[in-house]
Amino acid sequence: MTSTTPSRGRRRAPTKMERAAGKAAALQKPRVILALLLLLGLTSVMLLDGYLRSEIGNDARVRDGAAYDKVPQKILDGGPLLTFTGGTAKTQSVPKKTIVLTFDDGPTPTWTPQILKVLEDNGVEATFFMVGSMVSRYPSVVKDLVDQGNEVGIHTFTHVDLSYQGTGRLQRELKQTQLALAGAAGITTTLFRAPYSSEINAVDNYSWPVYKEIGNLGYTSVFVDTDSDDWKKPGVSKIVQWATPKNNKGAVVLMHDAGGDRSETVKALGTYIKKMKAKGYSFTTVSGAMAKLNRAANGAGRTGAAGSGQAVEAGIGQTGTGTGAGAGAGAGAGAGTGTGALGEQPGGTQSAPGSSSTNNSTDKVNVEQSGQQKATGSTLYEGKALVYAVAVAEWVLPLLSWLLLVVGISVMGRFGMMLILARRHYGQRNRKRGKGGKFSWGPTVTGPVTVIVPAYNEKECIANTLHSLAQSTHPIEIIVVDDGSTDGTKEIAESLGLPNVRVIRQENAGKPAALNNGVRNASYDIVVMMDGDTVFEPDAVHQLVQPFADPGIGAVAGNAKVGNRNTVIGAWQHIEYVMGFNLDRRMYDLLRCMPTIPGAIGAFRRDAVLEVGGMSEDTLAEDTDITIAMHRAGWRVVYQEHAKAWTEAPSSLKQLWSQRYRWSYGTMQALWKHRKSLTDKGPSGRFGRIGMPLVVIFQIITPVLAPLIDVFTIYSMIFVDFWASLLAWLAVLVVQLVCAAYAFRLDREKYRYLAMLPLQQLAYRQMMYLVLIHSSVTALTGGRLRWQKLKRTGEVGTPAGVS
Numbered sequence: 001m002t003s004t005t006p007s008r009g010r011r012r013a014p015t016k017m018e019r020a021a022g023k024a025a026a027l028q029k030p031r032v033i034l035a036l037l038l039l040l041g042l043t044s045v046m047l048l049d050g051y052l053r054s055e056i057g058n059d060a061r062v063r064d065g066a067a068y069d070k071v072p073q074k075i076l077d078g079g080p081l082l083t084f085t086g087g088t089a090k091t092q093s094v095p096k097k098t099i100v101l102t103f104d105d106g107p108t109p110t111w112t113p114q115i116l117k118v119l120e121d122n123g124v125e126a127t128f129f130m131v132g133s134m135v136s137r138y139p140s141v142v143k144d145l146v147d148q149g150n151e152v153g154i155h156t157f158t159h160v161d162l163s164y165q166g167t168g169r170l171q172r173e174l175k176q177t178q179l180a181l182a183g184a185a186g187i188t189t190t191l192f193r194a195p196y197s198s199e200i201n202a203v204d205n206y207s208w209p210v211y212k213e214i215g216n217l218g219y220t221s222v223f224v225d226t227d228s229d230d231w232k233k234p235g236v237s238k239i240v241q242w243a244t245p246k247n248n249k250g251a252v253v254l255m256h257d258a259g260g261d262r263s264e265t266v267k268a269l270g271t272y273i274k275k276m277k278a279k280g281y282s283f284t285t286v287s288g289a290m291a292k293l294n295r296a297a298n299g300a301g302r303t304g305a306a307g308s309g310q311a312v313e314a315g316i317g318q319t320g321t322g323t324g325a326g327a328g329a330g331a332g333a334g335a336g337t338g339t340g341a342l343g344e345q346p347g348g349t350q351s352a353p354g355s356s357s358t359n360n361s362t363d364k365v366n367v368e369q370s371g372q373q374k375a376t377g378s379t380l381y382e383g384k385a386l387v388y389a390v391a392v393a394e395w396v397l398p399l400l401s402w403l404l405l406v407v408g409i410s411v412m413g414r415f416g417m418m419l420i421l422a423r424r425h426y427g428q429r430n431r432k433r434g435k436g437g438k439f440s441w442g443p444t445v446t447g448p449v450t451v452i453v454p455a456y457n458e459k460e461c462i463a464n465t466l467h468s469l470a471q472s473t474h475p476i477e478i479i480v481v482d483d484g485s486t487d488g489t490k491e492i493a494e495s496l497g498l499p500n501v502r503v504i505r506q507e508n509a510g511k512p513a514a515l516n517n518g519v520r521n522a523s524y525d526i527v528v529m530m531d532g533d534t535v536f537e538p539d540a541v542h543q544l545v546q547p548f549a550d551p552g553i554g555a556v557a558g559n560a561k562v563g564n565r566n567t568v569i570g571a572w573q574h575i576e577y578v579m580g581f582n583l584d585r586r587m588y589d590l591l592r593c594m595p596t597i598p599g600a601i602g603a604f605r606r607d608a609v610l611e612v613g614g615m616s617e618d619t620l621a622e623d624t625d626i627t628i629a630m631h632r633a634g635w636r637v638v639y640q641e642h643a644k645a646w647t648e649a650p651s652s653l654k655q656l657w658s659q660r661y662r663w664s665y666g667t668m669q670a671l672w673k674h675r676k677s678l679t680d681k682g683p684s685g686r687f688g689r690i691g692m693p694l695v696v697i698f699q700i701i702t703p704v705l706a707p708l709i710d711v712f713t714i715y716s717m718i719f720v721d722f723w724a725s726l727l728a729w730l731a732v733l734v735v736q737l738v739c740a741a742y743a744f745r746l747d748r749e750k751y752r753y754l755a756m757l758p759l760q761q762l763a764y765r766q767m768m769y770l771v772l773i774h775s776s777v778t779a780l781t782g783g784r785l786r787w788q789k790l791k792r793t794g795e796v797g798t799p800a801g802v803s
Helices: 016-052 111-121 132-137 139-147 167-185 207-216 236-243 263-278 286-298 377-429 462-470 489-495 511-521 540-549 568-591 606-611 622-632 653-673 682-705 707-719 722-746 751-780
Strands: 002-004 081-085 088-092 098-106 127-130 151-154 187-189 220-222 251-256 282-284 372-374 449-455 476-483 501-506 526-530 534-536 553-562 601-605 636-647
Touching (some): 016 377, 016 707, 081 207, 088 207, 111 139, 111 263, 127 132, 132 139, 132 377, 139 151, 139 167, 151 167, 151 187, 167 187, 167 207, 167 377, 207 220, 220 286, 236 263, 263 282, 377 568, 377 636, 377 682, 377 707, 449 462, 449 489, 449 511, 449 540, 462 476, 462 489, 462 534, 476 511, 489 501, 511 526, 511 606, 526 540, 540 553, 540 636, 553 568, 553 622, 568 636, 568 653, 601 622, 601 636, 622 636, 622 653, 622 682, 682 751, 707 722, 707 751, 722 751
Parallel strands (some): 002 501, 098 251, 098 282, 127 151, 449 476, 449 526, 476 501, 553 636
Antiparallel strands (some): 081 088, 553 601
């Protein structure tokens, strides 16, 4: 029997849904790009943070005991201040009874401010050799330090031994630290101290070329006369003793404001300053000491030799020219020439440490900070951009770490709930004896039911679908609703000549409209809904309708299985169906908050469907939508594991993406549509306060955040500890394998497909994450999707043919 809705003899105008679909299609590409940009942003933030913490690009090698025969003896016997004038090395010593306090490895928000407080209380300035990565993380500490009158120098960006590095890495370390200083305090500097350096007599054949290159770039390298060894935490008295120079000599004294607990350093500092002042010592910065040397060499009141030459720029880029003391700053012997390979210095001129000069010809430079220059131009803006980027990373990474913890707890909690509740569900539904006797829904349901088959261009599958229904052991009426097919689906269905089959023709209006048409035309009180590409087992309908013996049950979810599972993509989906969908349904069934009746196999009371308004076109997940509506109306929804149907899963990644994108987005639409259930009373409120949070946590939030596990794992494997990270990943895989094996056992599936699980975790799961992220972006941007028709092959035949 066939009934057809007549069509007009002219072209049909597009429906409202089709017009919206056309607009949505044009918006999908930007949303995909946005989703990928979010992923790229996350990766970039992690890489930046890893670089700052020396997890990326870290080279922990420290050279020791190398030969020094290629280092000039006059350098090894010289003072701690090394400069180059015209390519010629020169060292200087700190004047007698003068202390240059220097602090390495900072800044830190804990110890640097405490040290600054001691310095301020005692009226002393110091020079801080800072690690660029720390500067970018704690810019406010650097600004306070400079504003207090202290001086800064470069201690590289990642605290790496430069004797192992090439020219490219050397210049990056300098440039990045200069940018960090520019962004933090608006300055650059010409002072440098190499990590792991000590007294100048420790310069060896490997480090000497590095110092020559740095000197030719216009930097003054600062070594140590007296090392307090405060990093050993020897006690306050020892630190004071070891930091005290002998025989009233001047000295560059080394302490630390980072690298561990510096409480002893803070306590010792005040005592040390008072002791040295009592002995007649004065305190100054590196530039202040060099100014003293200049005055001694050139006469009181003079700050440096006058002359013209090429001033070395300590910034980034190319050589800049101006008037100044030259690269051999502080030597005071005359004009000098330096080669500024680092580039154009903001402010235009490079002042020598210890020289009294002006910056930009307007700003008076404090002599004790004359090794610093005001950053301007691109250096200033690039530096601020670096500091802002680091601030974002410093905020985002802790948040991501907490989210990772939440995801981990959620994932493990879900696994635990599924295993416990699924076991209990299986035990209840398959009980054959014991307390309560054999499980039963009630009196056997034997009355005829209506099976509705919505079909749109299903020529490859419709014959197999109808033949499987014809073998049903339960009396059924079959209604095929042809939704405007153009491939002869209607004709194929009619030509089969099967009994009890009606074909209803309608103009293309979508699956919800086709199902509603079928419900209106159904002859019986129970309707079974299925997809046009699905094949039922002979007893599927009979098993599916048995729960309706309980008058409180309004809908039943069947057990959908992947028929085309003998491909890689099919096997992945098979694992997902058995482990994810069916274990989830067992859990939700016991909790009485089943969120979705699968479109492939589900049964409803006809009156209940009409009561909630039928299949809604408000969302793309009409099955989830009506399931939630049934809960809110007070009906119970259950899972019948013995009602099995075989569906043709997408056979290509593109089709799989389209299907899961629609599912994910439709689920979000349905949850948003029924959000008022969160505050409702009665059955609706019960679902809203139990089912809704579980679905949001387990099906949206956790999958959206789950890529954090993989991203952090990959990051840790590459940059932190490969074997520890690999073992952690394998441990999670074992947990998943146990859950999957148990799910396969409950469904009596063959375990051989589990061999695909590791590959599924590496490839398929990542795709599902991206799909959900894409769906979330679409939902947040207010987009709408259209129904995507998947290409079918008809390869899923009778259930007996499925292996």
